[in-house]
Amino acid sequence: MYDVYKIRQDFPILQKLIEGKPNVYLDSAASAQKPKAVINKMNNVLKNSYANVHRGTYALSDNITDEYEKARIIVQKFLNARSAQEIVFTRNATEAINLVAYSWAMENLHPGDEILISEAEHHANLIPWQIVCQKKGCALRVFKIGDDGAYLPHEFTKSLSEKVKLVAVTAMSNVLGTIFPIKDIAAKAHKIGAKVLIDACQAAVHQKIDVQDIDCDFLAFSGHKTYGPTGIGVLYGKLELLKSMPPYQTGGDMVDKVTYQYTTYAEPPSRFEAGTPAIVEAIGLGTALRYMQKLGLENIALHEQELVKYMYEKCQEIKDFKHIGSLPNKGGVFSFQVGNIHPQDLAYVLGKEGVAIRIGHHCAEPLVERMGYNSVARASFGLYTTKEDIDAFVAAVAKAQKFFR
Amino acid sequence: MEDIEIISDNLSMLDDWEDKYQYLIELGEKLPPLEDKYKTDEWKVSGCQSQVWLVPENHDGKLSFRGDSDAIMVKGIIAVIMAIYQNKSAQEIKKIAVEKIFAKLGLQEHLSLSRRNGMMSMVDKIRHYAEEFVK
Numbered sequence: 001m002y003d004v005y006k007i008r009q010d011f012p013i014l015q016k017l018i019e020g021k022p023n024v025y026l027d028s029a030a031s032a033q034k035p036k037a038v039i040n041k042m043n044n045v046l047k048n049s050y051a052n053v054h055r056g057t058y059a060l061s062d063n064i065t066d067e068y069e070k071a072r073i074i075v076q077k078f079l080n081a082r083s084a085q086e087i088v089f090t091r092n093a094t095e096a097i098n099l100v101a102y103s104w105a106m107e108n109l110h111p112g113d114e115i116l117i118s119e120a121e122h123h124a125n126l127i128p129w130q131i132v133c134q135k136k137g138c139a140l141r142v143f144k145i146g147d148d149g150a151y152l153p154h155e156f157t158k159s160l161s162e163k164v165k166l167v168a169v170t171a172m173s174n175v176l177g178t179i180f181p182i183k184d185i186a187a188k189a190h191k192i193g194a195k196v197l198i199d200a201c202q203a204a205v206h207q208k209i210d211v212q213d214i215d216c217d218f219l220a221f222s223g224h225k226t227y228g229p230t231g232i233g234v235l236y237g238k239l240e241l242l243k244s245m246p247p248y249q250t251g252g253d254m255v256d257k258v259t260y261q262y263t264t265y266a267e268p269p270s271r272f273e274a275g276t277p278a279i280v281e282a283i284g285l286g287t288a289l290r291y292m293q294k295l296g297l298e299n300i301a302l303h304e305q306e307l308v309k310y311m312y313e314k315c316q317e318i319k320d321f322k323h324i325g326s327l328p329n330k331g332g333v334f335s336f337q338v339g340n341i342h343p344q345d346l347a348y349v350l351g352k353e354g355v356a357i358r359i360g361h362h363c364a365e366p367l368v369e370r371m372g373y374n375s376v377a378r379a380s381f382g383l384y385t386t387k388e389d390i391d392a393f394v395a396a397v398a399k400a401q402k403f404f405r
Numbered sequence: 406m407e408d409i410e411i412i413s414d415n416l417s418m419l420d421d422w423e424d425k426y427q428y429l430i431e432l433g434e435k436l437p438p439l440e441d442k443y444k445t446d447e448w449k450v451s452g453c454q455s456q457v458w459l460v461p462e463n464h465d466g467k468l469s470f471r472g473d474s475d476a477i478m479v480k481g482i483i484a485v486i487m488a489i490y491q492n493k494s495a496q497e498i499k500k501i502a503v504e505k506i507f508a509k510l511g512l513q514e515h516l517s518l519s520r521r522n523g524m525m526s527m528v529d530k531i532r533h534y535a536e537e538f539v540k
Contacts, residue, residue: 342455342475342476342477343455344454344478345476345477352422360454374456
């Protein structure tokens with residue numbers, strides 16, 4: 001384990017006062033704060049070593065290309081991919097999933113085929129498939145989860161027919177915290193010949209991801225949730241699949257040979273990185289993943305499990321506190337409702353107390369409705385979250401209760 | 406309905422946010438309730454994190470509005486907005502600098518574009534009704 005109070009010093013923003021109060025940041029599932037290592041690295045690149053990548057015949061460009069490609073190797077190792085060619089840099093996870101929707105699903109699905117997702121998907125892993133289904137005459141199947149947010153194996157297998165060509169599921173729900181057994185899901189999906197895409201946005205922050213062990217075909221995550229910058233995300237794809245796919249966008253830096261009439265495309269991952277990429281952000285992401293690895297993914301997971309346990313205990317002190325997603329072994333994401341207090345009202349008071357939570361449908365509107373709400377409040381943890389943060393949260397909720405009695 | 410001048414005086418006497426919020430909640434409680442028949446998509450203001458409904462009323466060329474929300478604080482802010490736009494002609498509505506009034510009331514954060522409650526959507530809708538009314 002690491003000393004959480006010590007590593008908090010790595011995050012300048014956590015030292016700041018918010019509304020004159022300590023910054024109790026419980027919105028890491030939306031976007032995580034950045035350690036100095038990332039901020040300094042990006043600053044340093046901009047100040048001392050910036051140029052475009054893959055172009056130059058001069059030292060600066062050579063060096064930064066090196067750094068950019070090193071970041072790719074860091075991601076490869078982070079996911080335990082077989083090759084760095086399997087790592088495509090995107091703008092975010094949303095773009096990564098859209099890339100698969102357009103370059104793989106649109107090319108390979110036919111009328112009557114099915115795409116299977118869970119009830120717990122983020123819009124980013126729902127809407128692209130709706131569009132594919134509309135355009136290709138496919139059906140979107142949604143397998144049910146339990147009222148407590150549990151993955152129900154029989155519901156999944158029930159929905160998994162021979163017609164299913166793609167299973168796209170989250171590894172961890174951003175609303176319920178439920179951790180899905182993605183390895184098992186992938187094995188069952190492969191048995192009937194379906195491809196598997198994993199949305200690892202939440203999971204990548206909370207547990208070690210090993211794409212070879214999971215044996216997924218695609219996996220997406222975003223940089224800004226893994227303590228890296230915004231504007232950078234990752235698509236992992238099995239190399240033979242990526243090689244079979246046409247580009248998603250076209251332009252510079254992704255070609256082999258271009259004439260006025262015809263173009264042959266570069267091999268992956270360049271094929272999918274048209275135009276100048278988010279160079280500094282990719283390098284920043286590399287630094288962020290290194291930072292997590294230095295702390296140890298297992299340690300981060302252990303720290304979080306302790307927080308989850310503590311949160312469950314402390315929430316018992318709050319009258320009429322209802323968990324939305326109540327599995328004991330979930331990730332550090334707590335959606336909740338307190339009595340009849342509207343989440344918006346709750347957020348007003350918590351905000352003034354320096355406690356940052358998120359309210360709304362969390363880009364998972366069908367799921368929030370399925371759980372019986374049109375808006376819910378959510379507190380989520382990061383590797384820097386402390387028990388004191390949870391105490392402050394509980395105190396702020398108690399204050400809100402007095403307000404809206 | 407409270408007069409906006411009275412609201413302004415009362416708010417200026419309150420120092421901390423807790424008292425201000427408490428006062429807003431009271432204003433919201435005093436807001437005449439909106440009948441359920443108006444709580445439909447037709448009267449809903451989109452872009453708000455809570456459910457907000459807004460119904461325009463025309464009294465001899467002067468516009469007034471009735472509004473409601475399922476969130477208590479939001480209802481309080483609606484009460485302030487209603488007070489500002491109470492019994493005004495479309496021309497007058499056009500001229501009202503609501504952001505400035507909210508700033509003077511110390512409530513500017515509730516109208517900022519970035520704020521999650523999206524109360525500015527409500528003001529936009531009022532302005533939209535006023536424009537429609539002129540046509």
